[in-house]
Amino acid sequence: MQHFRSSIGLLLGTCLAFGSGMAAADDLVISNWDGYMAPEALDSFTEATGNDAELVLHGTNEEIMGKLIASNGRGYDVVFVSSPFAEVLQNMGLAEQLDHERLPNLANLYPEATELAHDPGNQYSVPYTWGTTGLCYRSDLVDGQPDSWQDLLNPSDELQGKTTMLATDRWLLGAGFLAKGYSVNETDPDKLADVRNLLIEAKESLLAYDDTTFYAKLVSGEAELVHAWDGWCNYGIAENADIEYVIPREGSDLWVDTMVILKGSENKEAAYEFVNYVLDADNHRWASENILYKVPNQAAMEALDPALIEQFPNLGMTPDEMMAFEQLRNVGDAQRAYSRVVSEIKAAN
Amino acid sequence: MTNRSSLRFMLLILSATFAFLYIPISVLFALSFNASGLPTAWTGFSTHWYGELIANSDIIGAALNTLIVAIVSTLAATLLGTLLAIGVEIRRRKGRVLETVIFAPMIIPDIVLAIALLSFFSMLDFRMGLHTIIISHTVFNLAFVCAVVRARLKSFDWSIVEASTDLGATPPITLRRVILPVLTPAVVAGALLAFTLSIDEFIIAYFTAGSGRDSITLPMQIFSMIRFGVTPEINALAVLVMTLSVVALAISQRLNRGRLPGQ
Amino acid sequence: MTDRKPVYLMTPALAWLTAFMVVPCLLILALAFFRRGIYGGIVYEFTLSNIALVFDPLYARIFLKSAGIAGLAATIAVVIGYAAAYAIASMPRKRQPILLFFAVLPFWSNYLVRTYAWIVLLNREGLIVSLARAVGFDGDLPQMLYTETAVVIGLVYNYLPFVILACYAPLSRLNPEIHEASRDLGASEWTTFRRVTLPMTVPGIATGFVFVFVLSIGNFVTPALLGGGQFQMIGNLIYDQFLTANDWPFGAALSMFLIAIMMGLLTLQTFASEKASGQQRAEVSDD
Numbered sequence: 001m002q003h004f005r006s007s008i009g010l011l012l013g014t015c016l017a018f019g020s021g022m023a024a025a026d027d028l029v030i031s032n033w034d035g036y037m038a039p040e041a042l043d044s045f046t047e048a049t050g051n052d053a054e055l056v057l058h059g060t061n062e063e064i065m066g067k068l069i070a071s072n073g074r075g076y077d078v079v080f081v082s083s084p085f086a087e088v089l090q091n092m093g094l095a096e097q098l099d100h101e102r103l104p105n106l107a108n109l110y111p112e113a114t115e116l117a118h119d120p121g122n123q124y125s126v127p128y129t130w131g132t133t134g135l136c137y138r139s140d141l142v143d144g145q146p147d148s149w150q151d152l153l154n155p156s157d158e159l160q161g162k163t164t165m166l167a168t169d170r171w172l173l174g175a176g177f178l179a180k181g182y183s184v185n186e187t188d189p190d191k192l193a194d195v196r197n198l199l200i201e202a203k204e205s206l207l208a209y210d211d212t213t214f215y216a217k218l219v220s221g222e223a224e225l226v227h228a229w230d231g232w233c234n235y236g237i238a239e240n241a242d243i244e245y246v247i248p249r250e251g252s253d254l255w256v257d258t259m260v261i262l263k264g265s266e267n268k269e270a271a272y273e274f275v276n277y278v279l280d281a282d283n284h285r286w287a288s289e290n291i292l293y294k295v296p297n298q299a300a301m302e303a304l305d306p307a308l309i310e311q312f313p314n315l316g317m318t319p320d321e322m323m324a325f326e327q328l329r330n331v332g333d334a335q336r337a338y339s340r341v342v343s344e345i346k347a348a349n
Numbered sequence: 350m351t352n353r354s355s356l357r358f359m360l361l362i363l364s365a366t367f368a369f370l371y372i373p374i375s376v377l378f379a380l381s382f383n384a385s386g387l388p389t390a391w392t393g394f395s396t397h398w399y400g401e402l403i404a405n406s407d408i409i410g411a412a413l414n415t416l417i418v419a420i421v422s423t424l425a426a427t428l429l430g431t432l433l434a435i436g437v438e439i440r441r442r443k444g445r446v447l448e449t450v451i452f453a454p455m456i457i458p459d460i461v462l463a464i465a466l467l468s469f470f471s472m473l474d475f476r477m478g479l480h481t482i483i484i485s486h487t488v489f490n491l492a493f494v495c496a497v498v499r500a501r502l503k504s505f506d507w508s509i510v511e512a513s514t515d516l517g518a519t520p521p522i523t524l525r526r527v528i529l530p531v532l533t534p535a536v537v538a539g540a541l542l543a544f545t546l547s548i549d550e551f552i553i554a555y556f557t558a559g560s561g562r563d564s565i566t567l568p569m570q571i572f573s574m575i576r577f578g579v580t581p582e583i584n585a586l587a588v589l590v591m592t593l594s595v596v597a598l599a600i601s602q603r604l605n606r607g608r609l610p611g612q
Numbered sequence: 613m614t615d616r617k618p619v620y621l622m623t624p625a626l627a628w629l630t631a632f633m634v635v636p637c638l639l640i641l642a643l644a645f646f647r648r649g650i651y652g653g654i655v656y657e658f659t660l661s662n663i664a665l666v667f668d669p670l671y672a673r674i675f676l677k678s679a680g681i682a683g684l685a686a687t688i689a690v691v692i693g694y695a696a697a698y699a700i701a702s703m704p705r706k707r708q709p710i711l712l713f714f715a716v717l718p719f720w721s722n723y724l725v726r727t728y729a730w731i732v733l734l735n736r737e738g739l740i741v742s743l744a745r746a747v748g749f750d751g752d753l754p755q756m757l758y759t760e761t762a763v764v765i766g767l768v769y770n771y772l773p774f775v776i777l778a779c780y781a782p783l784s785r786l787n788p789e790i791h792e793a794s795r796d797l798g799a800s801e802w803t804t805f806r807r808v809t810l811p812m813t814v815p816g817i818a819t820g821f822v823f824v825f826v827l828s829i830g831n832f833v834t835p836a837l838l839g840g841g842q843f844q845m846i847g848n849l850i851y852d853q854f855l856t857a858n859d860w861p862f863g864a865a866l867s868m869f870l871i872a873i874m875m876g877l878l879t880l881q882t883f884a885s886e887k888a889s890g891q892q893r894a895e896v897s898d899d
Contacts, residue, residue: 029560034574054562057573062855066460067556069652069858070467075477075560088858091651161755167841169856208758208840212575216387220737239387332650339857340670346844347674355801359699366696367714370772373729374718376739380732388732429625436621448882449875450629455826456874457637458850461867464860469636488633491625493774496819501781503815535781537709541716542777549723552851571724579728587721594720598713 028053028270031064032080036257037278038286045277051270061085068094068262077265078274083118083256084170086125087330095124096261102272105279112319113296116256117327125258126275129231129293132252132317132325133171136233137225138218140242149179149248152227153202160205164217165227167209169342170328172199174253175227184253184326187334196341200348209346218243229255230314234292237312245314254325256296288315294322374591381584388579398581399589408586410562411570414479418554418566419547422486427540429487430494435528437495438502454492462488463556470557477559482566485557486547493546494539501535644864652858662865671849671866675873678845681760682828685767689824690817692768693775697816698809700776701783712780716773727766727837734762734838758840766834771827775820782816783809818881826874846870 030042034057042053058064061081065088068076073094081089089095100106106114106122119125135146143158152175155163166172174184176195186192207223215236217223228236233245259278261271278284281299288295288304292312295301296319309316331338380388384395402408437451454462466485470477505528513523529536551568558564571583644662647655700711718726733739734757741753756762794804830847850870853863 027561031560056560056562056565057570059573059575060855063555065858066464066855067467070464070556071471074471088651092653164840167836169852203842206840206842207755209836209842210840219387220390220735222736330651335652335857336648336859336862339852339859339862342852343674343844343849344670346841346848347670347677356702359702362695362699363703363711366692366699366772369692369769370715370718373726373733373769374721376729376732377721377725380729388728429628432621433625436618439618439621445879448878450626450634452875452878453637453871454629454633455822456830456871456878457633458830458847458867458870460851460854461637461640461863462633464854465636465640466632468640469632484632488629491628493823495625496822497778497781500778500815500819501784504782504812534784538712538777538781538784541712542774545716545719545773548720551723568722568724571722575724579725583722583725587725590720591717594717598710602710 026052026267028077028267028274029056029075030054030078030080030274031056031058031076033058036080036287036291038283038290041278041283041286045274048277049270049273051267051273053270053274065089073262073264075264076262077267077271079260079262080128080257081260082328083116083125083127083258084328084330086258086260087118089260089262090119090124091330094263096263096265096268096271097123098126098261099272103276103279105276108279108281108284108297108299110296110298110301110319112323118256118329119258125260126279127256127296128259128278129287129291130254130256130296130322131230131294131314132247132322133166133174133227133229133255134233134245134247134252135225136215136218136228136236136243136245138221138240138242139244141221141224146225146246147249149175149250151248152225153179153198155205155225159225161207162222162224163206163226164208164210164214164223165202165206166211166214166229168211169338171211171227171253172209172342172345173338174328175199176202178248178250178252181250185329185331187331187337189337192337192341196344199345203345203348215239215243230317231291231293234312234314238292252325254322254327256327377584378588381581381588383581386581388581398585402582402585402589405582407562407565408567408570408582411565411567412586412590414563414565415548415567418479418482418486419544422483422490422547423540423544425483425487426490426494426543427536430491430539430543431498431532431536433491434495434498434502435524435532438499438505439507451492451495454489455496459550459552463553466553467556477557478561478564479558481557481559482554482564485553486550489553490543490547494536494543497539497542498532498535501532505531640860641864641868643861644868646861648859648861652860654860662861663868665862666865666869671869674844674849675846675870677843678829678847681763681767681843681845682825685764685771685828686821686824688764689768689772689775690779690821693772693820694779694813694817696772697776697779697783700780708780708784712777715776719770719773723770723833724837726770727834730762730766730769730838731757734765757838758842760839760843762838763835763843766838767824767828767831770834771824774823774827778820778823779813779816782813822878822881829870829874 028051030053032055042055046052064079064081065085068079068089069092086095103126106126109127113127113130114122116127135152137146139145143156146152152163152165165175173195176199177184177186179198180191180194182191182195207217210217210226214223214226214228215232218226218236219239228245230245233243236243237245259275261268261275265271279297281297281303284295284297285300285303287293288300289308292315294315294317304315381398382394382396383391384397385392433451437447462485466481470481475481509527510523513527518526549568551572554566555569555572558566558569571579574580574583643654645658645660647657647659649655696715700708700715703711731738736755736757738757740756744753794808799807829845831845832847832851835841835843835845835848850863850866853859853866
């Protein structure tokens with residue numbers, strides 16, 4: 001027995017030794033999606049400001065949110081999340097109220113980008129990219145030009161089993177809300193039931209729910225018409241010039257991915273410097289040029305190569321056009337009804 | 350126990366099973382040499398992705414972290430789980446609470462254990478890192494090891510233990526000389542199982558890791574790269590991991606043979 | 613051994629489980645009795661409404677559906693896995709560890725990598741279809757990917773090694789003398805298997821089944837990728853409550869419901885398998 005007990009002691013000892021060995025807490029820790037900022041950005045940031053920084057990745061908003069909430073927002077300094085999640089961070093008291101004096105590059109933003117509904121005046125979050133949600137399709141395979149959400153939800157015979165919809169709950173419901181002409185933040189139970197029925201019917205003609213590889217399905221021809229974010233549709237366009245993006249006539253939502261500084265950050269100085277660094281016109285332009293997303297940075301967008309906009313027309317959409325669309329907002333207590341509806345749709349046969 | 354025809358039947362079963370197990374592996378093997386980045390078209394043979402892989406220190410670092418987590422948590426879980434199994438099976442009286450606690454790690458949804466451990470560690474102001482992943486993986490791993498070992502013990506003849514005790518052996522000696530040798534195949538099976546579970550586990554690792562790069566494991570790295578599907582780089586890594594495992598096995602076989610010339 | 617010793621053996625593991633599972637999980641599961649805050653935090657106000665919500669036929673349906681898929685996957689995996697384990701155990705002893713190693717090796721690649729390999733195999737423009745076309749088949753092939761079948765294939769594939777390992781453990785040391793004795797008494801190979809081998813390995817089969825069942829019912833990756841997100845497993849449902857909806861109280865309530873049902877099933881299983889192996893063994897000794 002003695003033997004076993006000492007081996008357990010040894011084991012615990014090893015574990016603790018591991019723990020104390022890792023004390024690189026002075027680095028600025030940034031959590032972002034993979035490939036969402038320039039690979040060399042951190043090195044040049046360190047060079048420019050003298051702050052050491054490391055990048056960690058999250059696959060989805062949900063993962064990083066779960067981690068921030070369960071740990072009370074500790075360990076991270078700057079996180080990239082979509083606007084409804086930035087709103088939650090603010091409401092839960094985890095987001096730092098921004099001191100604009102320390103972010104002089106905020107001046108580069110379009111005036112529209114400082115009046116976003118989820119956070120007017122950029123008090124807790126800074127927009128990083130923005131865009132719309134619509135239809136991405138193979139113009140060589142689909143007859144005519146799709147222009148309505150009904151083309152996705154109620155597809156023609158040729159498109160049966162060749163469409164995909166976004167799996168993330170808010171965007172999935174969003175397609176239904178827009179098709180019915182409702183607000184994307186609708187909470188009325190009857191309208192929610194309408195949308196549920198519509199989406200359950202639509203499920204029958206669907207190939208899959210997919211929010212990661214839908215563009216690859218278009219490229220291979222496995223799918224011909226997919227529900228997509230404009231920026232991701234561009235990945236498909238880059239592989240196959242016959243792929244096109246269209247915003248249905250009933251409208252779209254305006255999605256915004258943001259940067260949030262955590263209140264619990266122990267490196268606030270460096271965190272501000274980082275956000276300010278990203279907002280620099282040249283640095284911010286990287287996102288448009290490489291990940292093909294629109295950035296809300298006027299100085300950056302004006303310097304964009306017109307040839308790029310010609311190849312990816314949705315990059316040319318103006319802030320004015322986008323502001324016509326409603327943003328997804330946190331719906332508070334109605335979230336339970338949303339979750340239930342999504343469960344009903346996913347569980348329907 | 351075998352005559353010729355039943356041996357042939359056994360070989361047939363084995364080949365069919367191994368074919369099933371290795372079909373997807375051959376696909377990813379082929380894709381790792383595909384010049385194209387998308388898995389949809391074969392555009393020619395290339396070792397380009399292996400070069401990318403070796404240059405990608407993030408992936409290599411994550412793979413090493415995974416190995417550390419898997420090995421340490423497997424050792425801990427094998428030790429704890431085997432003792433637990435022996436203890437439970439010696440006791441004739443089965444307690445419901447005890448059984449529940451032992452089965453629970455297999456049943457509790459991963460996300461619950463993940464969030465529970467993260468909340469718990471941050472409540473206690475516990476520093477997070479690879480060690481917290483190891484602690485957490487040991488929780489479910491030990492339950493799986495315990496279950497495998499118990500399956501073996503159910504058909505164990507406890508009268509030899511009594512005989513050994515009657516002959517004056519102390520309990521530790523009985524454990525080491527009588528029980529453990531019989532259990533070895535089950536313990537090895539349990540350890541392999543634990544290692545395999547740990548090497549692939551994502552959600553608990555993600556939540557119980559520290560926030561920095563130094564505690565990122567391979568599944569965490571790969572899940573976060575899913576945005577672009579699985580790149581051939583990752584396929585190349587999978588091929589490399591399996592190849593290295595086979596090499597390691599071959600070397601250990603060679604060494605064993607050297608030490609035990611009689612075998 | 614006196615009755616005090618087993619406690620000693622169990623102490624380290626039980627201490628570990630208490631510290632790193634029982635206590636943390638009870639703290640989270642207790643949230644089922646509190647209210648969800650308007651933005652997803654917890655309001656510490658006692659309520660039974662989360663528990664009541666669980667007894668919605670929708671969730672019972674999702675549970676039954678995922679139990680059906682998990683049960684099917686577990687059954688198939690046990691049949692294949694038991695046969696494979698039996699075959700491995702009947703090979704020369706020196707070869708057995710190597711065979712086990714190669715049975716497990718594919719699973720050291722990565723779950724996502726393997727799942728994507730299946731997508732490449734099964735999709736409409738995929739390898740299986742291309743192969744069928746190459747050999748001259750030009751009819752319509754049924755959609756394989758994004759169906760329940762694809763989910764079951766994925767689950768069986770990924771959890772098969774666990775069945776092989778669980779079944780190999782009790783098969784590995786089946787005393788050859790028992791077989792000889794049984795055969796000397798005139799029993800055929802089949803009778804020996806049915807009367808001797810099978811009963812002694814029932815615990816391994818049961819363990820393997822439980823492994824696949826519990827891992828499948830809690831899985832949330834395979835239904836999303838191979839099922840095209842069109843099936844909601846109970847694992848997805850709980851995951852979504854905690855992470856997507858940020859609704860910890862309801863997630864906790866659903867988890868308690870799942871844990872309670874699974875514990876019930878396990879009790880039944882333990883009871884049944886102990887009875888089965890006990891009875892069979894009694895029969896053998898009667899003969």
